[in-house]
Each structure stands twice: as C-alpha cells, then as structure tokens.
Amino acid sequence: MTDLPSTLTVDSGRLWDSLMELATIGSYPDEATGLMGINRQSLTDADAAGRRLVIGWMSDAGLEVTIDEMGNIFGRHEGTEPNLAPVLAGSHIDTVATAGAFDGCLGVLGGLEVVRCLNDAGITTRRPIVIAAWTEEEGVRFGTDMLGSAVAAGRLTLDYAYDLVDEQGLRFGDELARIGFRGDQPVRMDPPHAYVECHIEQGPVLAQEGYDIGVVTGVQAISWQKVTLHGRAAHAGTTPTELRVDAGLAAAQIVVKVREMVDSGAYGRLRATVGHITTSPGLPSVVPNRAELTVDLRNPDDAHMAAAEADLATFLATLPDAQPGLRVETKRMAKTNRVPFDEGIQDAIAAVAADLGHDTMRLMSGAGHDAQEMAAITPTAMIFVRGEYDGISHNPREYSTPEACAAGINVLATTILRLATQ
Amino acid sequence: MTDLPSTLTVDSGRLWDSLMELATIGSYPDEATGLMGINRQSLTDADAAGRRLVIGWMSDAGLEVTIDEMGNIFGRHEGTEPNLAPVLAGSHIDTVATAGAFDGCLGVLGGLEVVRCLNDAGITTRRPIVIAAWTEEEGVRFGTDMLGSAVAAGRLTLDYAYDLVDEQGLRFGDELARIGFRGDQPVRMDPPHAYVECHIEQGPVLAQEGYDIGVVTGVQAISWQKVTLHGRAAHAGTTPTELRVDAGLAAAQIVVKVREMVDSGAYGRLRATVGHITTSPGLPSVVPNRAELTVDLRNPDDAHMAAAEADLATFLATLPDAQPGLRVETKRMAKTNRVPFDEGIQDAIAAVAADLGHDTMRLMSGAGHDAQEMAAITPTAMIFVRGEYDGISHNPREYSTPEACAAGINVLATTILRLATQ
Known part of the structure; x- marks a missing residue:
C-alpha cells in the first residue's frame, strides 16, 4: 500500500x-x-x-x-x-x-x-x-x-x-x-x-x-399520492350551483386543506405541496368533470406523518358529502418512512x-x-x-x-x- | 301573395x-x-x-x-x-x-x-x-x-x-x-x-x-377572465412553508373564494365557474411557479355583477399579502352586460x-x-x-x-x- x-x-x-x-x-x-x-x-x-x-x-x-x-x-x-x-x-x-x-x-x-x-x-x-x-x-x-x-x-x-x-x-x-x-x-x-x-x-x-x-x-418520511376527482361536466351559465358536481372546486378545497393542516401545527414539522393541478375539459364555460392533483407530504416524524395521511384521507372521504355524486380516487405514487x-x-x-x-x-x-x-x-x-x-x-x-x-x-x-x- | x-x-x-x-x-x-x-x-x-x-x-x-x-x-x-x-x-x-x-x-x-x-x-x-x-x-x-x-x-x-x-x-x-x-x-x-x-x-x-x-x-351579464399567478418554483421537501410563493395555492384560494361569493348571497343570482386550472411545472415535488385559471361569472343583474367583479378584484389584490412575491395578472376574455x-x-x-x-x-x-x-x-x-x-x-x-x-x-x-x- x-x-x-x-x-x-x-x-x-x-x-x-x-x-x-x-x-x-x-x-x-x-x-x-x-x-x-x-x-x-x-x-x-x-x-x-x-x-x-x-x-x-x-x-x-x-x-x-x-x-x-x-x-x-x-x-x-x-x-x-x-x-x-x-x-x-x-x-x-x-x-x-x-x-x-x-x-x-x-x-x-x-x-x-x-x-x-x-x-x-x-x-x-x-x-x-x-x-x-x-x-x-x-x-x-x-x-x-x-x-x-x-x-x-x-x-x-x-x-x-x-x-x-x-x-x-x-x-x-x-x-x-x-x-x-x-x-x-x-x-x-x-x-x-x-x-x-x-x-x-x-x-x-x-x-x-x-x-x-x-x-x-x-x-x-415522504408520501406522494395522486388524487383524481370525478364530477360532472355542466354549463357554467345555466347550471344552478346546487346541481353542480364540480371536480375543480373539490381539487381546490384539497389544496387549501393541506395548507391548513401545515399551518395548524398539529402534525409536527409537516410540509405539504400540491405541485400538479389540472382540470378537464378545461374550458371557461364548462364545470370540470375531472380534476387531478398530486399531494406531496413530508415529515421528519413517522407518527406525525401517519396522522397527517389519515386526516387527509378522512377529509377526502367527506368531499362527496358537500357535492353528492363526486367520486374521489387516490393512487399511491411513493411512500417511504423516515430513514x-x-x-x-x-x-x-x-x-x-x-x-x-x-x-x-x-x-x-x-x-x-x-x-x-x-x-x-x-x-x-x-x-x-x-x-x-x-x-x-x-x-x-x-x-x-x-x-x-x-x-x-x-x-x-x-x-x-x-x-x-x- | x-x-x-x-x-x-x-x-x-x-x-x-x-x-x-x-x-x-x-x-x-x-x-x-x-x-x-x-x-x-x-x-x-x-x-x-x-x-x-x-x-x-x-x-x-x-x-x-x-x-x-x-x-x-x-x-x-x-x-x-x-x-x-x-x-x-x-x-x-x-x-x-x-x-x-x-x-x-x-x-x-x-x-x-x-x-x-x-x-x-x-x-x-x-x-x-x-x-x-x-x-x-x-x-x-x-x-x-x-x-x-x-x-x-x-x-x-x-x-x-x-x-x-x-x-x-x-x-x-x-x-x-x-x-x-x-x-x-x-x-x-x-x-x-x-x-x-x-x-x-x-x-x-x-x-x-x-x-x-x-x-x-x-x-x-357574463364576465370571463383569465387569471395567471406567478410564484416561485421550489423544492417540496426542503423549502420551509413560510418561504414559499406557491402559485397553485393562490389559484386554489381563488376557486374557493368565488364559490364562497356565490354561497354568500351577497351578489344576487351570481353563478361562478372555474373551468380551467393548471399549474407549472406541474411536478409532485416542485412548488408551482405558475398557475392559470379562468373565472366565468354570470348575473342577471348588472349592478350585482359589477359588485362581484369589484370584490373579486379586491380579493386578487390581497393574495400577495399572504404570499409576498406573488404576482397576479388578469386578462379579460369576454364581458357583456345584461341584454x-x-x-x-x-x-x-x-x-x-x-x-x-x-x-x-x-x-x-x-x-x-x-x-x-x-x-x-x-x-x-x-x-x-x-x-x-x-x-x-x-x-x-x-x-x-x-x-x-x-x-x-x-x-x-x-x-x-x-x-x-x-
């Protein structure tokens, strides 16, 4: 040597x-x-x-x-x-x-x-x-x-x-x-x-x-999921608000919710990001029948992460209460515990x-x-x-x-x- | 004849x-x-x-x-x-x-x-x-x-x-x-x-x-506008929440706001639709530097319509208060009074x-x-x-x-x- x-x-x-x-x-x-x-x-x-x-x-x-x-x-x-x-x-x-x-x-x-x-x-x-x-x-x-x-x-x-x-x-x-x-x-x-x-x-x-x-x-810990909202396309000018199943509105409510979860302090040092949002058909005068978003959650503590994921899932499950007919689909993209x-x-x-x-x-x-x-x-x-x-x-x-x-x-x-x- | x-x-x-x-x-x-x-x-x-x-x-x-x-x-x-x-x-x-x-x-x-x-x-x-x-x-x-x-x-x-x-x-x-x-x-x-x-x-x-x-x-009356939010791309896992300028969050807040305006009853028979929402770069792990949405407002009463448009504009102007560095751009797509x-x-x-x-x-x-x-x-x-x-x-x-x-x-x-x- x-x-x-x-x-x-x-x-x-x-x-x-x-x-x-x-x-x-x-x-x-x-x-x-x-x-x-x-x-x-x-x-x-x-x-x-x-x-x-x-x-x-x-x-x-x-x-x-x-x-x-x-x-x-x-x-x-x-x-x-x-x-x-x-x-x-x-x-x-x-x-x-x-x-x-x-x-x-x-x-x-x-x-x-x-x-x-x-x-x-x-x-x-x-x-x-x-x-x-x-x-x-x-x-x-x-x-x-x-x-x-x-x-x-x-x-x-x-x-x-x-x-x-x-x-x-x-x-x-x-x-x-x-x-x-x-x-x-x-x-x-x-x-x-x-x-x-x-x-x-x-x-x-x-x-x-x-x-x-x-x-x-x-x-x-890192968690990525894709959330797809299935609503109903409808005319923006004529469809009464109470008859709408607006997938884009539900998507926006999720974005606002995850920031509220971060700001609440209830989940330790949670970080949450919605990097991708899109609506279909994506036209000014059509209530979206479909919206898609990604939710990226990070937490240095596995227990806080589990609580955040569970509470987000609960929130997603309540979305059809406000808009009957809405369907929420989630797909896990990535998930790792604290290493x-x-x-x-x-x-x-x-x-x-x-x-x-x-x-x-x-x-x-x-x-x-x-x-x-x-x-x-x-x-x-x-x-x-x-x-x-x-x-x-x-x-x-x-x-x-x-x-x-x-x-x-x-x-x-x-x-x-x-x-x-x- | x-x-x-x-x-x-x-x-x-x-x-x-x-x-x-x-x-x-x-x-x-x-x-x-x-x-x-x-x-x-x-x-x-x-x-x-x-x-x-x-x-x-x-x-x-x-x-x-x-x-x-x-x-x-x-x-x-x-x-x-x-x-x-x-x-x-x-x-x-x-x-x-x-x-x-x-x-x-x-x-x-x-x-x-x-x-x-x-x-x-x-x-x-x-x-x-x-x-x-x-x-x-x-x-x-x-x-x-x-x-x-x-x-x-x-x-x-x-x-x-x-x-x-x-x-x-x-x-x-x-x-x-x-x-x-x-x-x-x-x-x-x-x-x-x-x-x-x-x-x-x-x-x-x-x-x-x-x-x-x-x-x-x-x-x-019908009003269409396109709203573009300019934020700052940043890493989803490492960027502290308080340092973010999240264009997608601002877009979501607008969507939720216009529905609140409708539900408030303060603008008569206002209907509001966000048909198009998109974020850039649109990746799970990147805070959006840009978001775009359309806002379609309808009202059978011109005065109620004017009030809704003015209050929405005021709301848009407050968005950078919550996220300094955010820039809000609006573009009129269509506008007709009651005919x-x-x-x-x-x-x-x-x-x-x-x-x-x-x-x-x-x-x-x-x-x-x-x-x-x-x-x-x-x-x-x-x-x-x-x-x-x-x-x-x-x-x-x-x-x-x-x-x-x-x-x-x-x-x-x-x-x-x-x-x-x-």
Whole structure:
C-alpha cells in the first residue's frame, strides 16, 4: 500500500468547470427567473447526452464503467484488494423540469473529482471505490423517485420500474432501451462497504445557522399520492350551483386543506405541496368533470406523518358529502418512512470535516435521496453543502458557491479515502 | 301573395334525423358518462365536416348559401319582395369539448326544417328568410364566445377575431382559411327585419315549472377572465412553508373564494365557474411557479355583477399579502352586460305558442347566445326548449325529447312566417 495522506484536497476549479459544463446539457431560458434553467428529465435525449458526457469523463479518469439493467452508471476505481466490498459514492444527474446545476450533479461530479484527485496524487486505496450515477432519482417523469437506487437495493422490482409510464404513455423500459442505456449488469447489487453521498442542502438551515457543511442524520418520511376527482361536466351559465358536481372546486378545497393542516401545527414539522393541478375539459364555460392533483407530504416524524395521511384521507372521504355524486380516487405514487443514517458514517464525516477545519451541524434531510435506498443495504450517510438564496432548489436560482461545493467534496474525498482504507 | 296558413307544423321526424346525423360528426366515446359525446370545436376538421353537411342540406332545400369573412354561413329563402330586410333565424353548430347533440344545432337545423316545411307547403313569404350558422359561438377554442355574430353585429372587429389564437398558437384567421371557410361576403351585415333563435334551455327551470316552451326575456351579464399567478418554483421537501410563493395555492384560494361569493348571497343570482386550472411545472415535488385559471361569472343583474367583479378584484389584490412575491395578472376574455330582448318579438313568440296550444313562461337566459349580439342591431328574442336531466348541457347527457324539439321549432316556424309577412 502507498503511504496515504490524512486528508485530501480536490481541485475546486476543475470540479466547478465540470458542473458548469454538464449544466449546458438540457438548458433552456427560464421565463420566470430570467436565468438559464435545466430540464434534463430522466431517459430523455438530454439525459442521454448528460450520461455520455459523464461516462466520457469517468473513462478519462481511468474508471471501469458499467451500466446495469436500470441504466444506473458505475465507474470503478480498482483497489489493491479487488475482492473487498467497494466504497460507493454517488448521486444522480437527472433533473426536474425547472432545475439548477447542483442538485444531484454535485454528488456525481464530486465523486468523479475525488477519483481525479486520487489519480493526481497516485493513490490506490485498499478497497475499490465506485462512483454511481443513479437513474430517475427525481421521479418527475415516471412518477416514482429514487427509482434506480430503489431497484438496485431491492425495494422495488425491475418489472415494476420497466412498466412505469410517463404522461405520454411511454414505458420506462422502452425509453431506457431507446436512449441506449439498458445495460447488461444485474441491477441487484452486492452490499458495498459503505455509501456516502454529497448533496446540496436544498434548504436554508445551514446558511441560517452559519455552517458550510452539514452531516445528515437521515431522510424524513415522504408520501406522494395522486388524487383524481370525478364530477360532472355542466354549463357554467345555466347550471344552478346546487346541481353542480364540480371536480375543480373539490381539487381546490384539497389544496387549501393541506395548507391548513401545515399551518395548524398539529402534525409536527409537516410540509405539504400540491405541485400538479389540472382540470378537464378545461374550458371557461364548462364545470370540470375531472380534476387531478398530486399531494406531496413530508415529515421528519413517522407518527406525525401517519396522522397527517389519515386526516387527509378522512377529509377526502367527506368531499362527496358537500357535492353528492363526486367520486374521489387516490393512487399511491411513493411512500417511504423516515430513514435514519448510520451513526458511524455520520461520525466519520464529522471527524473529517473537523480535520479540514469545518464546524458542522447535524440535520435531517427534507428531500428524498438515493442514500435512503442504499441505507437499507449498507452503512450510509450524507454530506450537505450550503445553498444560497434560502437554499432554493428545483429552480434555476439554485446556487452554491464554488467554495461551498469544494468544501463538501473535500469532506467527501477524505471520507472515501478513510473508508476505503478500512 | 299565396294564401298563408295561420300556423305551421314541421316534420318532427325529419328534424330529429337531421339532429342525429349532424351529431355523428365529431363524436367520441365519453369516458365520464359512458355515452357518445361530441367534440366539434370551431374551425376544426370536424367543424368543417359539419359545415359541409349543413350547407348540403341548405342547398337541397333550395337556399342560396353565402359565407362571410368570419365563416358565418347564411342560407337565403327568397321572398316575393327581395329588397325588404329579411327575417333572420339561426344559431351555431360549433360545440364545446364534451357536448351533446342539441346546443346550437337545434336552432340551425330547426331553421332549416322551417324552410323545408315552407317548401313542402309551397309557401313563399313576402320578406326573405335567412338561416344563419354562426362561427365560434362557444368561444372554447379561441377564447371569445359569440365571436362570429359579434363581428357581424359590429361589436368586435374582423382584425380582432382574425388575430385570436388557440392554445396551440394557431390564429383564427389562418384556421378559417385552412378549413376553407374564409368567405367573401362582407361580415358587417345590414340590419335584418328581426332575429329569432330557438335553443335548448340548458337549465332546469322549464322542466321544474312544467313548461315545454320558454320565451326568453334576455341574456344575463357574463364576465370571463383569465387569471395567471406567478410564484416561485421550489423544492417540496426542503423549502420551509413560510418561504414559499406557491402559485397553485393562490389559484386554489381563488376557486374557493368565488364559490364562497356565490354561497354568500351577497351578489344576487351570481353563478361562478372555474373551468380551467393548471399549474407549472406541474411536478409532485416542485412548488408551482405558475398557475392559470379562468373565472366565468354570470348575473342577471348588472349592478350585482359589477359588485362581484369589484370584490373579486379586491380579493386578487390581497393574495400577495399572504404570499409576498406573488404576482397576479388578469386578462379579460369576454364581458357583456345584461341584454334585454325586444318585447314585441317576445309577445309575438308567446302569441304563436298560445295558438299552438303551449303555455309558456318568460325567463332569462343563463348562457350567452348569438341572439344577444343580434339584439344590438335588430328586434330580437329567443325560444327556449325544455331539457331533461335538470337541463344538463355541455355534457353528453344533454337531451331534449323529439316532442320538445318539435314544439320549439313549430313555434319558430310560425313566428318566422308571421314576421316574414310583415
């Protein structure tokens, strides 16, 4: 074994340049912000182009690249003891429709930067190091988030994933083949030695509390459901109010209700979002016969989450009382309980950060991450990087400074180095 | 002059067959009702096919067919004194997206049946009789209802109409030319002698009160506006509630508010409908940065309407107080005051109905009709025909019996006959 340094420092400029170059793929002029946004949803042509760029960089860095049956990309930096379980680090490069440059990409390109840095220093670790780019983390196209890592960890089946369809009715499995990323490696993975993911916080806490780096204690519970209301189309000018079965009104009442639930404080730190609302036939003079919406609930506490879900279900069941004839249909899109991360990995990250001169705070993640899937099969934790502008994310204004990104990836690099030496 | 009968009786079966044949054009299987619905929106290929069918029937009945610059179709039954102003009768054959067979079509095909009946009886009237099929009465495709008749009557300009665009960005003028119905007759019409329109009630009043036929006293005030909310896209899991600018929430609050306004009783017989709601980017995990909705207000009283519009505007202006950073944009789509119909024509209709053995009631129209445009240039009134199932309309369940349809068109026929003799 080579003589290992106690800490690693990555090339901040090279990391930043890679982030900015990947950000050009799928970019669009965002009307709302006046900035360039990124729309690189999973298994689109833009996603494929992003994947090819990242794979090219992995190959240039000497990584052995494999693609599994879910299109998850792995770049392996061989260890001196190839039969040992590798240290796995990664995140995703797929985005929402109105994204910035950092969500997910920092973890993938940061992992790549770690390997480049090891190469520069001529370091070979005892254990292999594998950098992962997971498929469809966002879940915005096929409706289930953390899809690639969930199948790899065995929580979901490959058949389930392949049969998901997008809004246009296109199958996940078909789209994966179409873009050339239906790989041949078995998707169910052998447990790695550990999993570490560096990600932007996507919230305001680190900035408000004055930290660059957060050690993530786990991921809060997440519930997604689609609610479809079936009413009755009727003429806007002639149909008496009391004879209407207005699906759009019921949808609006749900939106207002979930905000009231949040504001009530009765469900702890509940967050609730209705991101998607639509009505049919969608004409000014026709009472909607159909409305559809999504409800995204998050809670750091499983009991509070269960109470919120139960009370929402009760509310939905009362809607036909006010509008007889209304039919309410719900479909579960995603549901995960609170996932606590491994305390040993958390402590290892905190120790590295301290050695690099960073104070850290521990915090729970508001967003779902691939790390929560890996936590089911291996000791896992995450590093959070501070964001600007209240940590806004899923928005072109999403921004973390080059210094903050480098700080996070420096912590990732030394954490990987130490874990790969175990 | 020929010796004229005092009343006319049309061929009920021929009328019904024509209604049912036209209903096959643009038909689709309606999921919500399990019935065949009709989607024959203005200037679509289906509309063009419907127009060709009606023109063929007009020609078969010996009418001289002309098309004006708005695509309005006129079939002229010459009078013994061709220079006298004609009696005009008509309605429209364009439909909403989830229509039945009667809305509009009864007035056009009923007018055609009147002419067929005159032909059968060998009757030539003193004044010419013109049967009109107006373009884009529904306003669902290009956003302004009564469009063809409004331009013919001079309330809107031809340029205004030609430059309207549909949701796909297609121009009215281009679409009119594309389907081959941009005619050469000047659209601004010389005032006819009178205008009479027979239409289904599209409401429950006639059935509830036990009448087959209604004499329409006018059309209530109608206001359509589009409201666009500009918020800020943000991550559903990480963005604290107090930092959100949620355009979808604001949209929902408007929907709930307008129903509260109706239920309050403070605005007389206000009806309010939000038919169209949509959010962007429309993803479960992204707080909407944009939401759009339409608000359709109707009121038989202009003062109550003005109060409702003012109070809604005040409410919209308060939305940014609750969510600083929210921007509210409104766009007027349509606005008409209450239109009273001519009392002389109303009395003439009532007298005909009485001669035919029908009790009648007088009622105001909840829906807008081409008659309200014609009322600006000529003495005008309408005949309402009873509907079944609470008079449901803009829905495949829309239904009036063959007997009710024939009763209305018998009244129309004799009314036209008497007016054309004046």
